[in-house]
Amino acid sequence: MGLRAALAVTATLALCAVGAATPAGAAPASRPSGPxxxxxxxxxxxxxxxxSVIRGKDGWWYAYGTSDPLREGEGTPHWLPIVRSKDLVRWTHVGDAFTATTLPSWADTAPGLGLWAPDIRYVDGEYRLYYVVTQTTVSPDRDDNAIGMAxxxxxxxxxxxxxxxxxxxxxxGGPGNYLWTFDPDVVTDADGSQHIVYGSYYGGLWTAPLDPSGRRTTGPATQIAIDNKFEGAYLVHRxxxxxxxxxxxxxxxxxxxGYSVQVGRSRSITGPFxxxxxxxxxxxxxGGTPVLRQNGNRWIGTGHNALLTDLTGQDWIVYHAIDRGDPWLDEPGGINQRPMLMDRLDWVGGWPVVDGGAGPSDSRERPPVVVGNxxxxxxxxxxRWRGSAGWQVRSERDSGAYAVAPAPASLLFPTGSARARVEADVRGTATTxxxxxxxxGGWAVSARLVPSTSRLELVAGGRRTSVALPAGFAVEAWHSVVLQVKGTTAYADVSSARLGDPVATLTLPAAAPTGSGWYSGGVVGTAGSTVDNISALPIPSRPLELEPPLRLGRLDASRSDEFTGSAIDPSWTQEGGPVPATVSGGSLVWPTExxxxxxxGDGGTSLLLRDVPGARWVVETKLTNDFGVDTVRxxxxxGLVVYAGPDEFVRLSNVAIFNTRQVEFGQERSFAGLLSWGGSIVGPPGATTWLRIASRASGSERLLTAYSSNDGATWVRGATWTLPLADPVRVGLLSQSGAGGLVSFDWFCVYR
Incomplete structure (x- = not known):
């Protein structure tokens, strides 16, 4: 059950039911100056x-974004803007990947050209940037999007x-008709091969092998996610x-x-996920398990993510979002203003969780550990590192200064704990x-990169294990090596750039050190060892606080309905005209309108509505439909609706979207004189689906959170929309958006 068990909410019956101190002498954990x-x-x-984010070999963190003006009122787009930071908190714009005169020669520079969704990689000593080119000269058509690389x-x-x-x-299949070749993501598999993932709603997500240069695909593509649901792919190996x-x-x-992020997993890059x-x-x-979705604070549309890992091994998710009070860069209806956000990401039961399940943060947060002692x-x-006198400092254009050992030497720093993580960038033919x-007392754990045998070795106590590096491993290029000791487990890996795609991994039991004492971590080199970006830090032992499960409260029988009669109960208000539904066999049977x-306005559709008790309640229904699978309906x-008026509502539905069936949680509202609609996706539906909306007050707003289940026992929490608390609402049912279907509701329950 894993994450489901951790985040599940209380199931219902088939019908409505009545950190430690730092040891003396240890170096404090490294942090930026503040939250x-x-x-x-x-x-x-x-x-x-x-x-997209990478730690460069020069020790700086770099982020790359889609081509837009960076600032309000600027007007002119930056062609894949680049920013950098030492601490992931304070950033500076350092330029753009392209200018108007250096754009790809095969890009159609006519109005409408965009360079989107960059993906940064470091492979065999060069930086590789992949991106969408929305208009090309490859064909005479418009919107013939493709993936480029620099x-x-x-x-x-x-x-x-x-x-x-x-x-x-x-x-x-026809002129001007192109599948959406968007949102590239490139990873290295354990055998050293390169693979690209790309695609979007029109066409689905695909992966294909690349040649070693990363410039060409070398085999057929494999579809890994269905069309009409996903885009913005990002792969990591854990x-x-x-x-x-x-x-x-x-x-x-x-x-x-309502943009959000969902996740699936597979043993292979080619799926099944x-x-x-x-x-x-x-x-x-x-399928798709929500991992990042809006929670009712200022941030909505939380999506298109990348991941990074700080120097203590803590993962972080970076993504864009929209401030719901300031959604456009300039004029209403223009460019959506989507700044970059960052939040802690943990793994619970084998599945990722953002901020303990709370989602995007808008308050002061503890920063990643990436700089300092x-x-x-x-x-x-x-x-301040012990052994520093034995190393020579040299420099180059990419990494800047780096260290070389002319004879066997070490660089060690006190960690204060055996629970520690050590990292370094390493290159060359010497063993490091x-x-x-x-x-x-002699307790030690070591990970060795041995170019002469092309192996990674891990030694813990009397145990030793090793794994071959992939064929063609470029010893002359920088590689990131990690050694981590947590509890009684030692872990080591080698990757090109700490981007979650290691080419070698090892794990061993590590005997717990006995007694107390000082601990250190660092690098031990032979003659010729070449290193940079060295860190040796204790791993914080902070408990993860998960968001608590939903508590239903008691059933409000006076506002609930199990449809046991022979007609629609007169306590319902039929909004928008008579509801074309019947009550039969303990269900409300309602043809889709x-x-x-x-x-x-109301779009010519009808609703069944009733009052709700105050601001805190949960409404639930169980429904079955005849939409089937795979066909376009x-x-x-x-599903459910929370209704403040024909142009101010939220709707939670099991909906047919082309060939897919999804649970959509959407909102319609007016803003800046415009009527706006958008949706977010919850958990996977079934032939029968259970839906819930939970309401609570926060200041002057009503927060409405969606839940869905395909078995009535395992619930998936979705996004949160808000409505003004001062606006009276009613809750109810709907069946609409295309004649010819049939929805059967088993019950409507209100809890308070």
């Missing part, structure tokens, strides 16, 4: 969509386009699994943007080891 508050690019970029000797450039698409425009993070719903609906309930991301009733990129010096050791509540749906 951070989202958005992290405040004062640098008002919008920075689709962020290389650079440093993270800031200069960037040189490869000269042709990596993934060319994919025609789909504990033997590939995790596919993918965004879903509308990225850019201004004040009603399944969610926490074992449901495939290729299924018509599509116990870490150095060599250019900042390492005089990372170690965590006790100052007394042609109208849709979305849009000005746009956009037939049935």
């Amino acid at each position: 951070y508050v989202n958005p992290v690019l405040h004062g640098v970029a008002d919008t920075f969509a689709d962020p 290389t650079a000797p440093t993270p800031a450039g200069p960037w040189t386009d490869s000269g042709a698409p990596v993934v060319a425009p994919r025609g789909n 504990s033997g699994w590939w995790y596919l993070f993918a965004s879903t719903a509308n990225c850019c609906a201004g004040p009603t943007t 399944v969610d926490a309930q074992g449901i495939s991301l290729m299924a018509s009733r599509t 116990g870490s150095t990129d060599v250019s900042t010096g390492f005089s 080891a990372l170690t965590v050791r006790a100052e007394r 042609a109208g849709d509540l979305v849009g000005p 746009n956009f037939q749906q049935g």
Whole structure:
């Protein structure tokens, strides 16, 4: 059950039911000077969509964003803007990947060109930047989108386009009809091979192998996620699994943007990917476990993520979002303002959790541990490291200063604990080891990169294990090596750039050190060892506080209905005209109506509504439909509604979206004189689906959170929308958005 058990809410019956102190002598954990508050690019970029992040070999962190103006009122887009930071909190704009005169030669520079969704990688000594080119000269058509790639000797450039698409425009049966070849993500598999993932709603997500240069695909593509649900793929490898993070719903609906991130996992890059309930991301009733969704604070539309890992091994998710009070960069209805956010990401039962399940933060947060005592990129010096006198400092364009051992030497720093993480960038033919050791008693754990045998070795106590590095491992290029000791487990890996795609991993039991004493960590090198970006830090032992499960309260029988009569109970208000439904066999049977509540007025559709008790309540229904699977039934749906008026409501439905069946939680509202609609996606539906909306007050607002279940026992929490608390609401049922379907409701329950 894992994450489901941790985050599940209380199931119902089939019918309505009545940190420790630092040891003396230890170095304090390294942190920036203070906490951070989202958005992290405040004062640098008002919008920075689709962020991708890397730690450069020079010790700086670099982020890359979609081409937009960076600031309100600027007007002119930056072609893939680049910002950098030492601490992931204070950022500076350092340039753009392209200018108007250096755009890819195969990009159609006519109005409408966009360079979107960059993905940054470091492979075999060069930086590789992948991106969407929305208009190309490959065909005479418009919107013939493709994936491009550029290389650079440093993270800031200069960037040189490869000269042709990596993934060319994919025609789909007629002039001007192209599958959406968007949102590239490139990873390295354990055998050293390169793979690209790309795609979007129109066409689905696909993966294909790349040649070693990363410029061309070398085999057929494999679809890994169904069309009409996902985009913005991001793959990472953890504990033997590939995790596919993918965004879903509308990225850019201004004040009603419900963009969010869901996840599935697989043993292979080519799938099959399944969610926490074992449901495939290729299924018509599509799987996907929500990992990042709006929670009722200022941030909505939380999506298109990347991941990074700080120097203590803590993962963080970076993504864009929209401030619901300031949704556009300039004029209403124009460019959506999507700044970059960052939040802590943990793994619970094998599944990712953002901020303990709370979602995006808007308050002061503890920052990532990436700078300070116990870490150095060599250019900042390492005089406080024991053994520093035995190393020579050299420099180059990419990494800046780096260290070379002319004879066997070490660089060690006190960690204060055997629970520690050591990292270093390593290159060359000399054997280099990372170690965590006790100052007394002989306890030690080491990870050795041995180029002469092309192996990674891990030694813990009397145990030793090793794994071969992939064929063609480029010893002359920088690689990141990690050694981590937590409890009685030692872990080591090698990757190109700490981006969650290691080419070698090892794990061993590590005997717990006995007694008390000082501990240190660092690098032990042989003659010729070449290192940079060294860190040796204790791993904080902070308990993870998970969001508590939903508590239903007691049933309000006077506002509930189990449809046991022979007609619709007169306590219901029939809004928008008589409801064309019947009560039969203990169910409300309601043919889907042609109208849709979305849009000005009531859309010619009807609702069943009733009052709710105050601000804190939960409403629930169980429904079955005849939508089937795989066929197009746009956009037939049935579900719950919280109704303040025909243009101010939220709707939670099991809906047919082309070939998929999804649980959508949407809102319609007016903002800045415009009527806006947008939705977010909850958990996978079933042939029978259970839906809940929970209401609570926060200040002057009513927070409305969606839940769904496909078995009545395991519930998935979705997004939160808000309505003014002063606006009276009613709750009820609907069946609409396309004639010809049938929805059967087993009950309607209100808890308070």
